[in-house]
Amino acid sequence: MAIFGLWVINKAGGLVYQRNFADGLVQLTSNEYLVLAGTLHGIHAITSRLSPTGTSSGAQVIEAETFKMTILLSPTGTKFVLLTSLAETSASTVLQKVYEAYADAVMKNPFHTPEMPIRSEGFDTRIAALIGTGHT
Template identity: 40%
Template sequence: MSTTTPVAGVAHAVDARALGACAASAMAPGRITSVWVINKSGGLIYHRAFDAVDGRGETHAMRLDANATLRLASVWHSMHAIARKVSPTRGCVGIESVECDTFDLYCFQAETGTKIVMTTTKGTVDARGTLRRAHQAFYAYALQNPFYEMEMPVRCELFDAEIANVVRSVNERT
């Protein structure tokens, strides 16, 4: 089970091993494997997967088909909302992290309801700061774009490039 201590106003980590969902892995620690942006209605508006490198230096593509990706985003949105409602902690913001044997999942929800989600190999150091940088990129390159329509898929090369820079800055440290 997770050893994370609950803090008032912050959801505690959920250990996915309790669901029997994970197996051991030899992936290099602390690498971001995907970034997702989910709108306030639960729709996936951005997804980008990055290759993971294992402890032996071998690259593994972490890819899902489009339908699986959409379903997972919707399920995550629903789980996040349910956790927020059933939490006994006042002011709970929902699930912020899921810790598993093979990966970690982190989520940041902005005040607008938009969620930035990233999956990583075990051992990411500054998930919260990285999520905030990704949200700042979303704000700067999508929300301030006069051609972007709220809640619609993000199709902006500058946003894509900035997300790649954020991920590269984390992945190069490992």
């Protein structure tokens, strides 16, 4: 079981935090990550409107052949996305802890501008302690 990466996407669909945890991942350019975040934001918005039985918060897990993306939508519209192996079972729990770290280290920082890229050593440290190298 492995955690490959973490993305934080603001409510407008912009990528405000991206970090890889596993060696061997294809390295993408900053623009490619921004495009992927915007695309995921659009897919999430569409899936929230497709529910045939009332309201939906959108896609929570997107599964591919070799990995899955687990999405946590915060009450403010910020999305936390964890890229993991298919066998990873703790993604939702990890995302909840990432959200708690975000609330404590980023949103309580008086120098952080909401919706802007996250540049917080405290957040980076907490994420490293929580996820480490990506192997759980």
